[in-house]
Amino acid sequence: MSNRPPATQSQFKTLRASSLYCQKCKNAMPVRERLLLVLPDKEIYDYLCTGCASSVGQREVTNAEKIMAAAPAPQTPRRAPTSLLLP
Ligand SMILES: [Zn+2]
Numbered sequence: 001m002s003n004r005p006p007a008t009q010s011q012f013k014t015l016r017a018s019s020l021y022c023q024k025c026k027n028a029m030p031v032r033e034r035l036l037l038v039l040p041d042k043e044i045y046d047y048l049c050t051g052c053a054s055s056v057g058q059r060e061v062t063n064a065e066k067i068m069a070a071a072p073a074p075q076t077p078r079r080a081p082t083s084l085l086l087p
Helices: 063-070
Strands: 019-022 027-038 042-049 055-062
Touching: 019 042, 019 055, 027 055, 055 063
Parallel strands: none
Antiparallel strands: 019 027, 027 042, 042 055
16 A cells, blocks of 8 residues: 655645545544534534544535536626627
């Protein structure tokens, strides 16, 4: 069994964390995302260790982030040539 070397990329680049360090398991464990709290302007998710089911982290998702996540690509309005619209 070979462990991958620690990733050098920014660990906060990706929104979803697949594994986090668990202090109880003393290891990086796969985690489960659970919706913890819903507020008018944001939602708070809890990350639970799949090994011992203890909370190993939390994440806040603001409405602005959700809107941005829903629209992955910025829409570029395409302008039709006005000459084509004229009779
Ligand atoms: Zn654990």
